[in-house]
Amino acid sequence: MKHSASNWITDILQQQDLPPVSDWLSELRRKARDQANQLPLPRRKQEAWRYSRVDALLKQSFTPVVQPPNGSGLEMPQSLSPHVLVFVDGWFNPALSRISDLPQGMVLGSLREHLDDASVKAHLGSLANSGENLFSALNSALINDGLLLKTGTGTEVESPIEVFYLNSQAEQPLLSQPRNLILVEENSKLTLVEHFLPGMGNAYFHNSSTEIHVGEKARFSHYRIQDEATDAWHLSNIHLVQAASSHYHGITLSFGGKWARTEYKTRFAGEQAVCDLRGLYLVGDQQLSDFHLDIHHDQPACHSREQFKGLLHGKGRAVFDGRILVERIAQLTDAQLTNDNLMLTRDAEVDTKPQLEIYADDVKCSHGTTVGQLDPQQLFYLRTRGIEEQQAIHMLCAGFAGEIIEHMHLPHLREQAGERLRRTLDRL
Amino acid sequence: MLSINNLHVEVEGKEILKGLNLEVGTGEVHAIMGPNGSGKSTLSYVLAGRDGYEVTQGEILFDGKNLLEMEPEERAWAGIFLALQYPVELPGVNNMNFLRESLNAVRKGRGEQELDAVAFMKLVREKAASVKLDEKLLKRSVNAGFSGGEKKRNEILQMAMLEPRLAILDETDSGLDIDALRIVAEGVNLLRSAERSIIMITHYQRLLDYIEPDFVHVLADGRIIRSGGKELALELEDKGYAWVLEENAA
Structure with missing residues (x-):
């Protein structure tokens, strides 16, 4: 069956019967749902989608997972960390997770269980704009569960927290939509590792949205390892805001999936913050990996470094679209962006587009890309x-x-x- | 040990070596000198097996075996080592791992047991000290950001680790100040032995002040036009290459 443009989204949205949530969240969902119904489908005419075709994705129908799955066939992943959280089809699975003693004031677990917390209400949806595109609207329209991590102020967590996103086996492709909220508060220090893995799934669509607030002088190391199933689609939307003198250190490794896209939107809410963003993609036959960065320097004296490298083999395809915007107010910005691609075959293909837009006059900015062979x-x-x-x-x-x-x-x-x-x- | 007979080599269709003959016996140190463009580096690359150098005539025998049929790595296993004029930088490849992979590949190729981590560490420390290479450089990427002298010392360290039977030093003195040159030369002299032959390729005589050759050859226009003892180098230093070239033309 061929789906026309708007049918794709209406089919997904009408299939479900969402479990009830608090009024404020119902309202957030409803708004996003309206947007989802009105937003155009991503098309190649749009700059952000020019190189990463979504035609195949939009021809496939997906079933949203609106009840907590039982996680059958899945085991607790191996991890050395005392804090292991497993999400199945986007839902927290307590049976497969273990959370050891946490510092006083820290919250770690299922977003769904904390929907009435004031800080969740205050922050959920504050960065991720559901009107941005169809996929972010879709995530917001069906918010059910996801990761909630709130450190409390001055909390140093020594052991890394490891999160695994797994998938159920299914006849029909499922839609997994974790909605994550991460608050690394003032003077805190934390390492989070996220693994995106097939579990029992093969053809599914992972469409996650993550909002991260890094407080003043806080340090957050964030490692993301995407190794989805060979027939899976993966879209990660990450929104980051950093307060003064904070340090965000993020690395994404993109290995799996047939279509995998990571979007980073970062901005600053104070001076002297440092944002280190790195990524590695490895793509071969039947694979496309896509990184979109939107680095917004809207505060003075912040430092950002974006370093992305790709290894392409077979008929692998990659897209890199990195943009740094330095506002007039953002004097003394130090921003560097690089993208290097190593092509192991003639048939591999990469579209790389670094962009630097600078409106301040006392800044140190550079960008560069390379595409080469051994x-x-x-x-x-x-x-x-x-x-x-x-x-x-x-x-x-x-x-x-x-x-x-x-x-x-x-x-x-x-x-x-x-x-x-x-x-x-x-x-x- | 090495026997080069009537070697003709073309690079991109242009003949560079035009009938070169050279015999190197076991334990001998030969210096090959010559003006720029005479074919010195071509000779070293052909010996090491680099792509793009087409042998149109002649042969190279190493211990009686046809060297030209061997892949570069097979030549290394057989005991040939080329210290490059411009050692290549390998960003992201850890120097220590590189040395270990290399040593074990060569040992395996020679039918010897691979060294375990402990024995390797002991060996690499000892050899690094002998060429005065800062151990910190072992933890860095191969040659990346090394000074000229550090790169050359790193080459000599590799040579010390791999214990080749024939070492070819291509312009090892280039880009070195006197102090760096002396350290590198000391490293090479430590590796002189009755079982090991060395070919030094150089434009200048000064390297030969530190590493004394048994034989000196002058390479010009793709051929060896004169051979002699170490006194030939001094004569060249004195009279310049023009002198041999003229005599040869006469």
Whole structure:
């Protein structure tokens, strides 16, 4: 059955019978629903969608998961962390999770269980604008559950928190829509690791939305590892706001899915904040990976560094669209954006578009992109040292990717990422 | 050990080596000198097996085996080592891992057991000290951001680790000040042995003040036009290349 444009969204929205929530959230949902019904479908004519076709996605019908799934067939993922949270089809699954003792005042768990908290009411939807595009409207229209993380002020959490987004087995493709709210409050320090994995699912659409507020002098390390199923669609929408002198350190590794898009929208709410944003994508046949960054320097003396690297093999496709906007008020901004792509085959393809828009006059900004192949000189050098060609290629690819991976301060994540890379390269 | 007979090599259709002959015996140190563009670097790349160098005539025998049929890594296993004029930077490839991969690949290729982590660490520390390479450089990416002297010392460290039977030093003195040159030369001298042959390719005589050759050859226009003992280098220093070139033309 062929779906016309508006049918796609109405089909999804009418299928469900949402469990009731508080009035304020019903209102938020209703508003988003109206927007979803009115917003145009993403089209290639729109700049933000020019290179990442969504035609196939919009031809597929999806069933939203409106009741907590039982998580059958799923096991608690292996993790060294005392805090492991599992979300199945976007819903928190307590049976598969474990949360150890938390510092006084810290909240960690299911958003749904805290819908009446004042801070949830105050912050949910404050950054993510459901009118932005169809997918964010869709997420807001069906808000049910997601991750809630609120540190309280001056909280240092030593152990990283590990979150796993898994999927149920299903006859019809499911729509998984975690809605996450992360409040790293003043003077707090925290590391969060998010894993996006198939679980039992194969063809599903992960459409998550995450709002992050980093308070004054807070430090937040945020590692995201996307390794969805081969037939899955993945869209992550991340909204970030940073208060004065805060530090956000974010790394996204994009390995899986047939269509995976990550959108970052960041801005500052105070001076002297630092935003380090890094990403690595590995794509091959039947895969598209897409990063969209919107870095908004609207405060003076903030520092941002965006470093993204891609390894493309087979007929892999990637899109990188990174924009830094420096407002007139944002004097003394230091912003650097780079995107480097290593093409292992002739058939791989990347569209990269860095943009720098500067309205202040006393700033240090730069951007640069490269698209290249393995350097024959480097390969020759390794071979003269006795290393066989295939191994030399591995070493150079691992070295290329390593410049992103090395920034993850958790050794087990670096190892996992290295191992994941090796598995793919071994098959080439 | 090495026997080069009537070697003709083309690069991008242009003949660079035009009938080069050279015999290097076990344990001998040969210096190949010559003006720019004479084919010195081409010779070193052909010996190491770089792509893009087409041998149109002649042969190279290494221990009686046809070197030209071997891949670059197979030559390394057989005991050939090329210290590059411009050591390549490998961003993201850790120097220590690189040395370990390299040593174990060569050992495996030679049918020897791979070294375990402890034995490797011991060896690499000892060798790094012998070429006065700061251990901090072992933790960095290979050659990335190294000074000229550090890059050359890193090459000599690799040579010390791999213990080649034939080492080719391509313009190892280029870009080095006297102090750096002395350290590199000391490293090379430590590796001189009755089982190891060395070919030094250089434009200038000064390297030979520190590493004394048994034989000196002058390479010009793709051929060796004169060979002699170390005194030939001094004569060249004194009279310049023009002197041999003229004599040769006469």
